[in-house]
Amino acid sequence: MSEATNTKKSSGPLKNLEEWDEFIAGRYPAHTEARAGDQSFRANDPKKRPSQFRDYDAEARNCVKEFYRLNHQYQTLEFVLEKEKEYLPKKKQQMSIWEAMEMNTLIDESDPDTDVPQIEHCLQTAEAIRRAGHPDWFVLAGFIHDLGKILAVFGEPQWAVTGDTFPVGCAHSHKIVYPEFFGANPDSQHPVYSTKYGIYSERIGLNNVHMSWGHDEYVYQVVKDHLPEEALYMLRYHSFYAAHREGAYEYLMNENDKKMFRWVRAFNPFDLYSKSHERPNVKELMTYYRDLVARYFPKKLAW
Secondary structure, X not given: OOHHHHHHHHOOOOOOOOOHHHHHHHHOHHHHHHHHOOOOOXXXXXXXXXXXXXXXXXXXXXXXXXXXXXXXXXXXXXXXXXXXXXXXXXXXXXXXXXHHHHHXXXXXXXXXXXXXXXXXXXXXXXXXXXXXXXXXXXXXXXXXXXXXXXXXXXXXXXXXXXXXXXXXXXXXXXXXXOHHHHHHOHHXXXXXXXXXXXXXXXXXXXXXXXXXXXXXXHHHHHHOOOOXXXXXXXXXXXXXXXXXXXXXXXXXXXXXXXXXXXXXHHHHHHHHHOOOOOOOOHHHHHHHHHHHHHHHOXXXXXX
16 A cells, blocks of 8 residues: 555544444444344434334335345346446546546345435445444445446446345355245356355355346446545445454455455444435535545546
């Protein structure tokens, strides 16, 4: 990592993650709910308990279950390889972060906790991070973390844009949301892809693992040359809930993955528990975020 990046990393109160468990237990009690009992989360919705976030059994919106049925059926290794071939050369167009933000008007059908447009959710996340006093690259990761959902503008169906991500080319974990829907996925019957390691090997490292296609991987590929590694892990794996929330797929991770996933877990509560129907004042916040974006990104990026 460059000297400039190290300077950026040293600012703010979150200099390391040794004290993270204590911080998260106090600020986001949902994160330690299994150990501490069901405490009320008071940041945005005083009536919503921690157990009510990501409650897929409750089905806040009927489209969520149908979304995951399609997602789990069609996210195959073959499909992912096709999308990587199409998008990773980044030849769709040249545009700025702001042009992409203006185009990204998607309302995420996979999310049972919010139905506000993406720019407002991104601001809710980033503002929660900023209020906590974290470094500017952490705030910026919160602001752009869902920008890859511009895939929907390029014509991708929502099941190939949003939702929880997971490895393809190996067995599906039962800890993925709605695992029963993988019965319709042809990879589940494949003699190699249905095995524990599939096409991979033990501790191969997530950088060598193909994840289900969606906005996490896409935004990572677009901005990977401009942010610290910690921020890039947040972007690339923030929807990999089976791993960072349920502990699945550790056998594919190398030591650096395990180290970096502490930052993914640090990011997760700001993404998840900042969701609120109280809408941010986009106009008032834009001066700060325009300056922040300009500090890290060129005027145009390849998409």
